[in-house]
Amino acid sequence: MTDTAPPVRLRGAGLSYGDRTLWEGLDLDVHPGEFLAVLGPNGSGKTSLLRVLLGLQEPTSGTVHIDGAPARRGSDRIGYIPQQRAVEGAVTVRGQDLVGFGLDGHGWGVGLRRRRERKRRVDAALRAVDAAEYARMPLGLLSGGEQQRLRVAQALVGDPSVLLCDEPLLSLDLAHQRKVSGLIADRAEQAGAAVLFVTHEINPVLPLADRVLYLVDGRFRIGTPDEVLNSATLSELFRTDVEVARVGGRLVVVGAEDDHPHHVHETDEA
Numbered sequence: 001m002t003d004t005a006p007p008v009r010l011r012g013a014g015l016s017y018g019d020r021t022l023w024e025g026l027d028l029d030v031h032p033g034e035f036l037a038v039l040g041p042n043g044s045g046k047t048s049l050l051r052v053l054l055g056l057q058e059p060t061s062g063t064v065h066i067d068g069a070p071a072r073r074g075s076d077r078i079g080y081i082p083q084q085r086a087v088e089g090a091v092t093v094r095g096q097d098l099v100g101f102g103l104d105g106h107g108w109g110v111g112l113r114r115r116r117e118r119k120r121r122v123d124a125a126l127r128a129v130d131a132a133e134y135a136r137m138p139l140g141l142l143s144g145g146e147q148q149r150l151r152v153a154q155a156l157v158g159d160p161s162v163l164l165c166d167e168p169l170l171s172l173d174l175a176h177q178r179k180v181s182g183l184i185a186d187r188a189e190q191a192g193a194a195v196l197f198v199t200h201e202i203n204p205v206l207p208l209a210d211r212v213l214y215l216v217d218g219r220f221r222i223g224t225p226d227e228v229l230n231s232a233t234l235s236e237l238f239r240t241d242v243e244v245a246r247v248g249g250r251l252v253v254v255g256a257e258d259d260h261p262h263h264v265h266e267t268d269e270a
């Protein structure tokens with residue numbers, strides 16, 4: 001590990017399944033405190049990119065480093081908010097236990113002082129997402145949005161230097177979408193964490209994103225939101241006419257969803 005290594009570094013990285021290439025030639029550094037929105041239609045390889053960074057999937061080509069070391073499974077440098085799956089009613093694990101799992105491997109479990117410190121961190125993480133009041137309830141009794149706030153707390157509790165978020169706003173109401181995305185961005189800024197934020201809903205994160213990585217059919221663009229989210233760049237990327245307009249402060253993308261019916265940018269609330 002070197003002091004100057006960015007939290008995330010990909011060089012010439014590529015991922016293919018059989019003869020299908022999701023992305024290749026990806027050179028990307030995500031810096032401390034940077035918020036990178038990862039966009040693209042269904043199946044364009046956004047979740048697979050997070051899996052490569054988590055060390056769960058070998059890249060087909062190139063190199064992938066986290067804090068200067070090759071990506072590996074179980075790294076305590078990474079906080080991960082997975083794509084949401086609501087847990088079933090029978091699950092009796094409590095919210096505070098789930099958040100505590102985020103500290104496993106950090107060495108906070110042994111000795112009284114460490115146990116107290118562990119509890120202090122868990123309580124602070126629960127408060128940060130407004131989940132303290134239901135932290136003792138079994139997960140199975142909580143709503144999808146409440147469960148999701150606990151997952152955010154779990155990902156943040158270990159002070160990770162990389163925060164990987166896979167559609168973390170699903171099933172949150174608008175107020176909590178703003179709160180959770182703001183919390184993630186604050187964490188990036190204050191703790192110097194690099195955030196990769198996969199989403200179909202660009203509007204809630206547009207004010208927070210420093211850069212955008214847009215994946216389409218094996219091609220990609222990286223740049224500031226203004227550089228990438230414009231009609232010329234997206235038309236080239238989608239190889240069809242795409243129009244990007246600002247309507248009442250919101251970004252509306254028209255045309256991209258014809259080929260990709262689930263790729264909808266213009267809604268940011270249910």
Ligand SMILES: Nc1ncnc2c1ncn2[C@@H]1O[C@H](COP(=O)(O)OP(=O)(O)OP(=O)(O)O)[C@@H](O)[C@H]1O
Pocket residue numbers: 017022040041042043044045046047048049
């Ligand atoms: N282990 C695997 N073997 C073969 N193909 C796979 C494997 N994992 C994922 N894929 C395929 O790779 C493509 C990209 O999947 P991925 O989940 O990364 O897309 P995504 O951009 O996150 O999509 P969505 O927006 O729908 O979540 C999909 O077509 C998927 O079926």
